[in-house]
Amino acid sequence: MKNYLVFLLASSIFSFTSSQDAAEEVPTVVEEEEDPFYKTPLNRLASSASNFAYDLYRAQALKNPNSNIFMSPLTIATALSSISLGGGQRTESLIHRSLYYDLLNDAELHATYKELLASLSSSPKGLKSISRVILERRLKQRIDFVTQLEKFYGNKPRVLSGNARLDLAEANDFVQKRTDKALKFFKDMPAGISVLLLGAAYFKGQWIHKFNPRETALRDFHIDEQTSVSVPMMSASNLPVRYGLDPDFNCKIVQLPLSGGVSIMFFLPLTVTQNLTLIEEGLTSEFVHDIDRALQSVTVTLSIPKLKVDYAADLGGTLQEMSRFSFFCILDFLKSRCLL
Template structure:
């Protein structure tokens, strides 16, 4: 059984010399950056009618949160392309959950800037975001057949004071477990955290931390473990080594899996790409996007949006097909803080970060980095992972046989909420 894992680690450091110099611009006022979102709690023990209305509100808000998370993923993919030419894979959901946990500790302009960068400022005016995150997490993890689990840890330095509000809210909405750590003993702290990671990812990531800054006060870590089984498995007896074309001049040999069955597909006439649904059990799907012409796959990324994906899905036709799809494994690690800064989330990484909701003594606290590591392995049984305007779409142009033998994109999403769990690009299946 293969595993898809996403790990995010916002690292908060307490440093002695974080006072801004006089040459730097003064911090923005709360009025300029916008008010922070009130962390409203919903009253418990409501009457049945109010509970139904509350559930309907959370479901509607969940769709908006899902849409914002997916568009965040597409925006990040475009920014990643400027830095990475080869294989890419990350979890928009994992990043959204990690930043959602982090937002519980922020206030003022710092909080408002994160909302804006994540595209959640409008939703936050009408809905309490922590509740939406919590409801979405429960929806995903309570579907046993989906095979998705999510968890969060807060590794806290033994003498670092964290507010009870942050502890309670992070536990309630993100199921965050607080673990005391002595970061001054870096070797012991590293061993403890690697033990937690290895255990929760079932050994798929046995070691994540190579070194720890002894000035660290808190490490927040979110993980997502996805074990999806195909509705129509590929028969291992039919897997054969074949040619995968990297470009017009280069090719590699890869094992291509084969399945014959009923699949949904469409063809985007404007973008000249085939779109194929490979469904998992439990309301999850891998959407494979294959450009008609070799070498055009990078151009697709400029157009990816939730509206485009929805148009593809609404115009699909189910038919009998034969599918050839490569086995592959990816192990990707990214410094997300660089990308978040490009999206306008800068204050949290600066000396002016306001983390007053996290600690009663927030002076000299800032976030040093946000890392994400995602591992995916796709085989015959499934995927298990430890993290322009369209004018014409037709469902009839895809050939009865589709052979994914050139670079392609894949999206793994949950059907009910349309939440984008993982997003990736495979340029060379023989490389991690």
């Protein structure tokens, strides 16, 4: 990491000296080359969905400041994207703007989604992600909506029977089958719904460089300056990781590889007193992509909490409160049956 920091400093000095020597030269404008990562529809779609998810995470964290939050950007964005197929131009525009799709310039958005979902379902990433549109009985379905939903997203809308017990059993059965019985989703079926967007995700990661279970022990985990809790901490020495230091957010960043080409990033403030809000507010797809490119391969001694996160939430209220997305209007459309 020292070499990496020195390289950045040397680059700055070199640029400064060169500009002095060339003071008499006529300045030229150099166009910044587009990052190749964003040239493919799949990556642009993933980036847009991630930016929506960071916005949603911030809104959910604001409502639940003391809770662990675990969300699947793909699951939530897929559910909203699928319902946009049934909307008029204004509703579709609202949803797409909410998901940053208006920046994609991709006429084949839903076909790209189909490609993305197919690539994830066929790869050994340990991820099970599902979404489904559930409708009340009295809603009339447009045939083209049903056809497109099945074509691009792989399932038809589910129509409620009116029997809450049977509808609950069917919804949970659908989730369990699609996640290899890893999840049981609903404890009860929401009442008075016109359209329910059901989303669920299950992820079981496998470390490439495994932690020795005998090194796991209870240690203090600092929540803030005054509060710490004792949790099982996994530890390893000489662990190969990708590592970086972000001076703007005043934090260390460690990336650990998982099987299936997946990785996990940890952001650790340099001081216990630091508020995590600064880091949370700065999270964007572009920032994470830039960080990923800048991290350096090193070996470290690392201790992290043993992770098992189970999270369920009704996101309807949070979506409505995200005023810049105008989800209140979208939900009004659903209730007034203008969407389908």
